[in-house]
Amino acid sequence: MAKKHIFSKKRIFGEFSLSFPSMLWLIIFFLIPTLIIFAIAFKPADPLGGIGSGWTFQTILALKNPNYPQIIWRTIWMSCVTTFFTLALAIPIAYHIARIPPGRRDFILLLTIVPFWTSFLIRIFAWKAVLHPEGLLKHALVYCHLISPETLLLYRPEAVLLVMIYTELPFAILPLYAAAEKFDFSLLEAALDLGASRLRAFFNVYIPGIWNGLLSACLMVFIPSIGSYVIPDVVGGTDSMMLGNIIAQRIFVERNLPHASALSTILILAMLIPLLFFLKGKKNKVGRIKKSTRGIE
């Protein structure tokens, strides 16, 4: 018993020493800046764009701006819709990539990653060109009598959603593919064999099988979406402004850093909630695996 105790202590120290460099990195470049942003929210604004001395609740009270609830709601809603559609596209894509022969699979995975070779900004401006009132897509749709010449494709929430889904798709495909690749596809055959329809086999067996990958994909899409700034700025209009745009406005236009910090804190909280759910879901899984190995011993 005593021996085991020493061993586990040693092991804990070993694990800590291994993770120490990355912990240090995260503390200096992530945790401390986040706390600074949080602290600035309680500072008064300086009329010259700096931060005044002393502490105040003024900025927090100023958040009761009647426009904010709508923008916060829109930000969360748009991120949820983006996450939903991105996953709806990525799940079947990842499934098919995992089922094709390995040689061609690498090629398709490469195609998924290729967009990253071009700058994010250039890709968004490319979409702007595509959706532009004088763009090819508009002319083609008008020519086919699918839309009237007055319809605007650009500068509306749908355009923002389209470009967000386009941008996030690879981030969803990759974790979903990683999960699908480990999935035992004979389980689907077993489900069919036991009388399940293809759809029920998919939802009752495949989705639970890739559950962790699905959670990762959700976060990989939801978190960047909720903080998006460039996409609504370039392809969106005033009715598709998101929290990121307001924060930018507070910094660049009004030069009010405490106000921007308060909004950022709201944004961080909005990201934290799904993250906590995710960790809870994962933690249960880990606990189960540990218990099961003990069962075999």
Place this chain on the structure above:
Amino acid sequence: MKEFLRFDHVTKIFGTTRAVHDVSLTIHQGEIFSLLGPSGCGKTTLLRLLAGFESPDSGKIILNGKDITALPPNQRKVNTVFQNYALFPHMSLRDNIGFGLKMAGRKKAEINVEVDRMLAMIQMEDQADRKPTQISGGQKQRIAIARALIMRPQILLLDEPLAALDLKLRQRMSLELSLIHDEVGITFLYVTHDQGEAMSLSDRIAVMNNGEIEQLGTPIEVYEAPSSSFVAAFIGDTNFFDARVLEVLNKDYSRVKIMGIKLPPLLCYNDKQTKRGDMIHFSIRPEKFQISINRPQVSSKYNILQGTIEDIIYQGDHTRYWVNIGEDWKIAITRQHTRFMLDEKALNWNDKVYIYWLADDGYMLEHYSAKDEDLVEEPPQVIGEEITGKDQEEPCKSNKESVLSSTIKKSQNGSSSNG
């Protein structure tokens, strides 16, 4: 016997390989039917065609009088026990077993009753709430069988169900399988590459090779009267001989001359219709030979040859001898030990021995392919045989002899002290 399942000229091609080629076979109700063959012989493809995971390029599959060729797997009254069990890892054992009934839309209370009945049958009532990762291989196997049987399939397909288990467990599970079969009375289609499993479990066996059925028969038929060199070599072990018929003595026996070696003419049982001058291939199983140092006094139906023991491989229940009958032609012979081995008259390396066998025990093959010779066990190669000169062989031999004789002495001492 009533025809229950029929494969009617079924062919399946994957790319350029013919996985199953023009297979026709009939399975009776209630029997355990095995598809036996090496990997890639098409046995698993045939099973997947029946389960509905593959569809044939031509031919029909008829189950209980109904053509099921075009039905998807979820509409066939056929269930499969998969090789890796394919238990759903996120569900409890109870939910795994009840999955099929749930998909069929049965009521929860009803499902519970059925699942409990199944759990009782496989004697795992107390583990129903565990997950598949928490149980052993043999238990997974039982859950997989229960999950399939709860659907009351017309035929249960078993795809190498014991391959992942260790030897002792495999023997126990194969016994359990036959007990379950007796209890439920459902037709079993059993796919395996293990001849021992197939022989011990099956009512009938289809031996497959290259997508075709080489032979179909009871375990005794395929072992004792294999129709081709492949069946003879794949199931058990054997010795092959090419021969020419010298004369047909009567309707039962012929006298034949073995090709490629100088030997007296041998008496051979007429399995097939042969005429004088016909070329035949015949095969004799190693255990059909008897071996002795003195000339045996046996009837004229026996063939007797002389040879030298080249190798002795002791394997516990039996010993394998390699006897050189001249011109370096080695014959595999096995001798069962019905008595304590060292009490039997010892046979040593380089002993001159007589080998003899009843003419009825050799049989002629309908089909012969030279590459099947690769399937039979090869005589062991003496390492450094070419380097070691003639004169060095003598001390080596005497060394072996002395080791053996010393063990014999020891055992004799042992037995005397016991007595």
